[in-house]
Structure formats: C-alpha cells, structure tokens
Amino acid sequence: MRLKPRAFEYIKATSLQDVFSVLDRHGDEAKILAGGQSLVPALNMRLAAPEIVVDVNAVEALRGIAVVGDSLRIGAMSRYVEIAASELVARHAPLIASAIPFIAHAAIRNRGTFGGSLCNADPASELPACALALRAVFNLAGSAGERAVAAEDFFLGTYTTALEPTEVLTSVDIPLAMDGTVSYFDEVARRRGDYAMAGLAACAERRGGTLADVRLVFFAVSDMPHLAAGAMAAADGQAVAGLDIEAVCAALGADFTPQEDLTTSAATKLQLMKVLTRRALTAFAGGEA
Amino acid sequence: MAAPTMVTLTVNGEPVSRAVEPRLTLADFLRDALGLKGTHVGCEHGVCGACTLRLDGVMVRGCLTLAVQCEGAAVETIEGVTESGALKDLQEEFVARNALQCGYCTPGMLMSAAELLDRRPVPSRAEIREHLSGNYCRCTGYQSIVDAVETTARKRAGAGR
Numbered sequence: 001m002r003l004k005p006r007a008f009e010y011i012k013a014t015s016l017q018d019v020f021s022v023l024d025r026h027g028d029e030a031k032i033l034a035g036g037q038s039l040v041p042a043l044n045m046r047l048a049a050p051e052i053v054v055d056v057n058a059v060e061a062l063r064g065i066a067v068v069g070d071s072l073r074i075g076a077m078s079r080y081v082e083i084a085a086s087e088l089v090a091r092h093a094p095l096i097a098s099a100i101p102f103i104a105h106a107a108i109r110n111r112g113t114f115g116g117s118l119c120n121a122d123p124a125s126e127l128p129a130c131a132l133a134l135r136a137v138f139n140l141a142g143s144a145g146e147r148a149v150a151a152e153d154f155f156l157g158t159y160t161t162a163l164e165p166t167e168v169l170t171s172v173d174i175p176l177a178m179d180g181t182v183s184y185f186d187e188v189a190r191r192r193g194d195y196a197m198a199g200l201a202a203c204a205e206r207r208g209g210t211l212a213d214v215r216l217v218f219f220a221v222s223d224m225p226h227l228a229a230g231a232m233a234a235a236d237g238q239a240v241a242g243l244d245i246e247a248v249c250a251a252l253g254a255d256f257t258p259q260e261d262l263t264t265s266a267a268t269k270l271q272l273m274k275v276l277t278r279r280a281l282t283a284f285a286g287g288e289a
Numbered sequence: 290m291a292a293p294t295m296v297t298l299t300v301n302g303e304p305v306s307r308a309v310e311p312r313l314t315l316a317d318f319l320r321d322a323l324g325l326k327g328t329h330v331g332c333e334h335g336v337c338g339a340c341t342l343r344l345d346g347v348m349v350r351g352c353l354t355l356a357v358q359c360e361g362a363a364v365e366t367i368e369g370v371t372e373s374g375a376l377k378d379l380q381e382e383f384v385a386r387n388a389l390q391c392g393y394c395t396p397g398m399l400m401s402a403a404e405l406l407d408r409r410p411v412p413s414r415a416e417i418r419e420h421l422s423g424n425y426c427r428c429t430g431y432q433s434i435v436d437a438v439e440t441t442a443r444k445r446a447g448a449g450r
Contacts, residue, residue, distance in 0.1 A: 004333060009291040010311035010357050033358075040353040041334035043312070053311065055358060081347075105423025107341055107348045107401065192422045 005043035012055045016062075019168050020143040022054045027165040030054050034077060034116035037108050062115065062170055065089060071137070071173035076115025083114060092176045095134060095183035095203050099126045102185070105193045115169045118154075121161050121224065126187070128155055129201040129219040132227060133183075136174045142167040155224040180206045184280040187220070188272050190263075196220040197264045198272035202280040209240050211284060216277065221258040221269045228273075230255040235281065245281045249274040298359045300325070301369030309356045316340040316351030319366060327367035327396045331425070338424030341397035342366050348404040367396035376403055378444060382437040390428035398424050402438045411442045 013019045022030050030052035033039055042048035056062055062077035065086050072092040074083065083089050084100040103109060103117075103126055117127040118138070131138075132151040140147050140163060154162050163169060177183070187199030198221050204214040214235040216228040234251040238244060258269035293308035300323060307322050314333075319325040319342075331339035333352045340351035343365040370376045376399055382388070389395045398421065405412055405420040412420070417438045418431070426434060 004314070005312040007291050007310065007312055010294060010355070012358075012360075033355075036353050036355070036358075037335060037350075040314070040355070044314070044333050044352065053355075057358065104335075105338070106404070106420055107338065107350050107423050108335060108353075110347045111349050111353065192419065 004046070005040075006046055006049040008043075008050055009052050010055065011052060012058060014058045016059060016141060016168065016170070019054060019056055019059065020141075020166070022052060023166045023168070024143050026052045030165075032056055032119070032168060034119075035079060035111040035113040036116075037104070037112040038116065038120045038122065056168070062168075067092065067176070068173065070176055072176055073171050073173050074114050075171050076113065076118075076169045078114045080109035080112050080114070084109065093130075093134060093174045094177060094181075095185055095201060096127070096130050096174070098183065098185040099130050099201065102126055102187055102189075102196075102199075103193075114172065118172065119161060119163055119169050121155055121157075121159050123158050123223050123225075124195040124199075124220040126185070126196075126199065126201070126219065129199065129217045129225040130185070131172060131174075132225045133201040133203050133215045133217040134174050135215075136172045138162075138169055139171045139173065140164075140167045141170045146170075148173075152227065158223045160224075178205065182206050182284045184283050186276055186279055188276070198258070198269050198276065200273070200276035200280055201225075202277075202284075204235070204284055206240065206284065211235055211238050211240060211243070216280070218258075218273055218276070220261075221273060222256075223259065226256060228252055228256065231277065240285045243281055243285045245278055248281060249277050252277060294357050296357055296360050298362045298364060300364045301366060301372065302363075307356075311355060311357045313356045314352050315342075315344070315354040315356050315359060315364070318356035319351065319364070322356075325366050325368050327371075329393055329396055331393070336423075336425070337394075338397045338401060339394055341400045341424065343400065343404075348401060367400060370400070370403065379403065379406070379437065379441045382441045382444075383434070386433045386437040386440070388429060388433040388437040394424060394426045394428075398426065398434060402434075402441075405438070406442055406445065411446050412438075414439060 031050035033053050033055045064075045090097045136151045138149045138154045183203040187196035189196045199219045201217045205212045214232045218226045230251040231248045234248045258266045260266045291311050297306040319328045329339035331337035335350045335353045342351050401424050417435050
C-alpha cells in the first residue's frame with residue numbers, strides 16, 4: 001500500500017472547543033486541516049510532517065457568510081465555490097468575487113477554503129492581497145479568548161502570520177463596499193490556474209470624478225502582500241478625467257524592489273506590476289470595474 | 290505511529306468499512322484497499338487531475354482528500370458512473386473523437402467534464418477549456434477532448450435531457 005505522508009494522528013473536531021483543546025495540548029505539532037488543498041500536498045511531499053492533524057470541516061462555527069453590522073463576515077471554512085456563488089460577496093465585496101476564478105482549478109475551488117488560504121499565507125496567493133486591499137479584520141479565537149487583528153498586522157512573511165499556535169481563524173470581517181467603490185483584480189500567470197508571476201488586488205472610491213482611498217496591493221512580488229504606499233499616494237485625489245497613470249507607475253519602483261523568484265526576475269515583476277496598475281486605473285477611470 | 294481508524298462510507302452505492310491509517314489518501318484507498326484502479330494517480334499534489342472523482346456529489350481531487358475524512362460520505366468513481374451508464378454518451382463521444390490516446394488522464398477528464406455538463410447544459414468552448422484546465426493530457430492536445438464534451442452537450446440539449 002502506498003503511503004506518502006509521514007504518519008500522524010487524525011482528530012476530527014466538531015466544535016471550536018475541540019480545536020482549542022488539541023491546540024492547547026499540541027501547539028506547533030498540530031496542523032489544522034480545512035480544505036486540504038495546500039496542506040495535503042505538503043503532507044504528500046513531506047514538506048509538512050505534523051504529529052497531529054485536526055480536521056475542522058465539521059466545525060459549524062467556522063461556516064457562513066453574512067452581513068454583521070457594517071461588515072461582511074466570511075466564515076473561515078467557506079469554500080471558494082461557496083464564495084463564488086454568494087450574492088452577498090458579489091454585492092458587498094466584489095473584489096473577492098472577481099478574484100475567485102483566478103484561484104487554481106474548479107476541483108480545487110470545490111474544496112479549498114477562504115480561511116485556509118489566508119492562514120497558509122502563500123506569497124503568490126490571491127486572497128491575502130484582497131484582504132489587505134479591503135482592510136479586512138481577522139477574528140482569531142483560542143481557549144484564552146478572542147482577538148481581532150487588522151490585515152496589515154496579520155501577514156508577517158512567507159507562510160507566516162500573527163496566528164499563535166493555540167489560535168484558530170474563525171472568520172474575517174470586510175467593510176461593506178459603498179456606492180462609489182470600484183475594484184479590480186488581475187494577475188499574470190504562465191498558464192490558467194498556475195501561480196501568478198505578479199498580481200494586483202485594487203480598490204478605490206470614485207467620488208465626484210475623483211479617485212480617493214486608492215488601495216493597490218500586489219502579490220507574488222514579495223514575501224507577503226505588498227501595499228504600494230507610494231503609488232497609492234500618487235493616485236489618491238487625482239481627477240478621473242486626465243488621470244496621470246504613468247506617475248502612479250513611476251512611484252511603484254521608487255519605494256519598492258520586487259523579489260525575484262525561480263522564473264521571474266525583479267525587473268520583470270516590476271514591469272508586470274506597472275502593466276497591472278495601468279489596467280486597474282484605466283478600469284477605474286472608465287468606471288467599468 | 291497512529292492507529293488505524295475505522296471508516297465507513299459508500300463507494301459507488303456500496304457500503305464499505307475499512308480500517309485505514311490516517312495518512313492514506315482517498316485515491317490510494319480506492320486503488321489499493323478496494324481495487325478500484327480507474328482513479329489514476331499522477332502528480333499526487335493536486336495539479337494533474339488524474340485522480341478526479343466525486344465526493345458527496347462534488348468533484349474533488351482524490352489525492353488531496355484523506356480516506357479517514359470520508360466517514361459517512363458518498364464517493365463515486367469512474368467505475369460507478371461507467372456501470373450506471375450515467376456518462377455513456379460522453380464516453381462514446383470520447384471514443385468517436387479519439388479524445389484519448391494513452392488514456393491515463395481519461396477517467397479524471399470524464400469526471401471533470403461530467404460536473405461541467407451538470408452545471409451548464411451547453412457550455413462554450415472557452416468554458417469547457419476553463420473547466421478542464423485542471424486536468425492535464427499529454428497526448429491529445431485537448432482539441433478532441435473539447436470536441437467530445439461540446440458534442441455531448443449539444444446532443445443532450447437536442448434530446449431534451
């Protein structure tokens with residue numbers, strides 16, 4: 001019989017209390033299994049070899065998509081396929097709705113989860129960039145209590161987040177899109193569904209012919225989603241008519257150098273960032289986003 | 290070493306109970322414990338699509354699901370849909386169009402195409418390509434596969450199915 005992963009103990013949690021007790025006892029030695037679309041490949045290749053795998057698929061408290069106050073709350077166990085089909089997401093967080101089709105392939109989207117992607121914090125993944133662009137708030141829980149962490153404080157590096165070994169991400173709160181909100185998502189990959197060479201999650205407010213609160217977050221260019229502060233400042237307050245897109249592109253390289261990877265040089269990544277920025281701002285100016 | 294865990298599920302409508310090690314994937318469980326070799330294993334990390342099957346009616350990767358997770362679940366494999374005749378028309382169209390050569394990708398390709406045909410009665414060629422983009426074929430160049438799926442969709446629509 002073929003067995004690729006290293007042996008581990010499997011615990012099926014049915015409540016958050018179950019998860020907390022496993023994490024309290026085993027800490028770093030336990031891995032949470034959500035959709036399994038990143039963890040199981042890592043197990044199969046023995047890149048991950050936890051002592052304990054705690055399955056949270058049956059934890060009801062991690063499910064559901066609902067408007068709570070002035071935010072859209074997405075449960076951590078929401079699968080991509082559920083998010084893609086959600087009218088609430090399409091209306092209140094259109095950036096996320098437009099990002100989902102870029103994630104892997106249909107069979108992966110049937111299983112992979114929103115919270116799993118965020119906690120895995122792969123530098124090339126789409127949803128961390130969306131969460132940062134949208135100023136999402138991460139709701140974490142453990143036996144010691146709950147805390148809320150802003151997206152800019154959640155992502156710390158490659159596969160590294162603010163989540164403590166004894167905590168689980170329960171849901172994410174996203175401020176509701178407003179009437180003038182425009183958003184844009186795109187990435188450049190070698191083939192459909194492949195890891196991006198560079199990608200952009202962008203949003204802004206269009207008020208009276210002017211762009212405000214422009215958020216440009218790039219992924220697959222650094223060890224974590226990159227908030228392009230200089231370029232955002234260059235775009236902020238510009239009139240839609242006669243938008244100086246090249247000034248924004250020039251600002252991209254002024255305060256940031258992308259990290260090269262195995263296939264793509266830093267110069268190419270910066271070029272792709274500019275291409276994506278032109279597409280996003282052209283869409284914002286045209287009002288099609 | 291973790292002790293084997295009993296798992297009870299239905300596979301192609303038949304109830305099955307086995308003791309499995311937690312680290313055993315569903316694809317290897319089907320092939321090695323049950324002898325259902327139609328679910329092929331290629332890359333074993335979710336990229337190639339050869340192990341595509343249905344878990345509770347939803348298309349998933351057999352190599353990215355643990356057998357131990359499938360307690361109470363309903364699994365359908367290419368053997369099951371072949372026996373029931375649910376994909377007979379699609380399978381015949383694959384033959385008619387030479388949509389397979391070595392055949393390694395074919396079970397996964399059929400299971401994947403089946404979900405598309407359930408969701409969208411007459412998909413465009415672009416939609417077919419997008420949906421099958423997670424299933425690799427190294428022989429055909431894909432044209433004949435897209436042809437077979439498209440023709441099946443049209444025939445089903447024409448037959449009012």
